[in-house]
Every structure is written in structure tokens, then in C-alpha cells.
Amino acid sequence: MDRTADWEVSVTDITLDNRRAKLAASVYGVADAEPVLFLHGMSQSRDTWEEIALRLMSRHQVWTLDFRGHGHSDRASSYDFAGYVSDAETVLEAIGRPTIIVGHSLGGCVAGVLAQGGHANVRAVFLEDPPWYLGEPGEWEKSAFPRLFSIVSTQQAIWQRETAPLSKYLEFVSNSPSPMGGIASDHFGSRHLLSNASALQRQDGSCWGNVLSSGNDLATIATGREFLCPARIIHADSRFGAALLEGHEARLRKTNPKAEIIHYIGSGHRPHAARAFEQRFVADLEGFVSTVLSP
Secondary structure, eight states: OHHOOOOOOOEEEEEEEEEEEEEEEESSSOOOOOEEEEOTTTTTOGGGHHHHHHTTTTTEEEEEETTTTTTOOOOSSOOOHHHHHHHHHHHHHOOOOOOOOOEEEEHHHHHHHHHHTTTEEEEEEESOOOOTTTTSTTGGGGGHHHHHHHHHHHHHHHHHHHOOOHHHHHHHHHHHHHSSSSSSGEEEEEEEHHHHHHHHSSSSSGGGGTTTOGGGGGTTTTTSSOOSOEEEEEOOOOOGGSSOOOOOHHHHHHTTTTOEEEEETOOOOOOTTTTTTTTHHHHHHHHHHHHHHHO
């Protein structure tokens, strides 16, 4: 069946209700295709997945979500990890059938926890550099995130009080030093930089509260439990700001001997958006999806 005429125009923004909190989501592709759900990281939004969603929508029904306090979703009274998991579960309920979940950073941790639970609608997970162990004592401080989050949240708070224009955020994210060398605009295209800037402008600054000091937002993750579905994990380079640190891979392999871990040497924390790695990321994702869905 030729679906070209359908998928070229089939992108719909929807609103989901999670205990009276309105969650913004987008659905790409045709209704009867196999579903893939994308979950973003802290201070990002569903917009970060736009290019990948457009590429997959001819063969899959693609869902993207704004977590609470991010993008166009409602703000919440608190931002604990269980709340983000609940947001993802709300989307899974709306999809209503087995789904492959792709998660970056915070979204990767949410996907990983869902993979541990034996949820009937979690078919497989593709985890992009999840900070899986950073909620454990002493691990958060070893990472690049305490300093990064402190700088970003401080500047964000100032500009949100001043109702600064988007151009301020864009200049900030474009010229920020990159762990990969140079500045962010050396590694990320203009569309991704604009997406990042817009997400920072919209994000509820209260989201930072549970992670700024010690990463304790992640402390509830039972890191010793196994994933109960197929899993592929993208391991960014620890020299360039990765969330999986030295020793974490060995622990993951011990707990999840069937999971596949792929190294992205030279990559920072967001390979899906980096010019040097985005094509490889899509190829690895498409290969994983194809394998999972093979009879």
C-alpha cells in the first residue's frame, strides 16, 4: 500500500490529560503503523525529535511528548522522577498497544524504568546516554551536569524574570562552550539551536530543583533491576560530557546481559542532534526498530 499521500501531511498536535495536568504531544504518520514514542531530556522539548520523526513517519506512527514543565505542557506543583514516568505512562495508555520507546537523558531513564516493569505496552527501549547511575551517592558530582545545570538555570531565571526575548536564549545556547571543543554552534545546526533556545525559554525553572544539588531526582531508579524487553543503549564519550561514566557500562552489562551497548567515540551527550553523529544515530535506531519488529 502506498501511504505517501497520507504521511506527508499527517502531523497532529494533541493534548493528553494526566491527573488534570495537560500534556502536549505530537503524532506523526498513519494510525495503523507500528508506534514509536520519543522522550526528551531535561530542559529540552519534543521539538528536539522533529527531524527523526519526519524520517520515520512513512513507516511508523511516531509520538513525541513534552514532559510536565517543558515545552507546551502544563507546569506542575512538583517535578519528581515518578511524575515524569507518569507522563510517559499517560502517552502509552493513549497509544494503547506495544510501543518502542526512544529516550534521551532524563527520557532515557524514564524509558529504562518502564522497561523494568514488564509493562504490556513497552515493546523495546532505545536509550540515548541515560544518566542511569547519577542518582547514586557520589556519582552526580563526578559528572559535568552540576556545573552545567547551575550555569543554565541561573541564566534562565534571570531572563525569565526579565521576560527576555528568544534571541537572548538563542545567543546563549549558540555560543556556549562545548565539551566537544569550540562552541555549540560548531556542532549543532541552526534548527536544533533554536529548538534548545525555545525549550529553555518555555521551561518551568522549578524543574531544576530536584537535580541541581545532588541529582536526587534519579535516586529512585532501581539500577540493579533488569530490563524486561529488548534494549539498545547509546554510550556517549565520557571525555565529552557523557552521562554514563567510567564503570557504568560494566554495571549495565552485568545487570542486562542481553542489552546492546554501542559506543559513540567523540560524541557529547546529545548525539541525535549533533551534526557529526545524527546520521549514525538514525541508522542505529532504524536498525534496532527493524530488528525488534522482525517476525
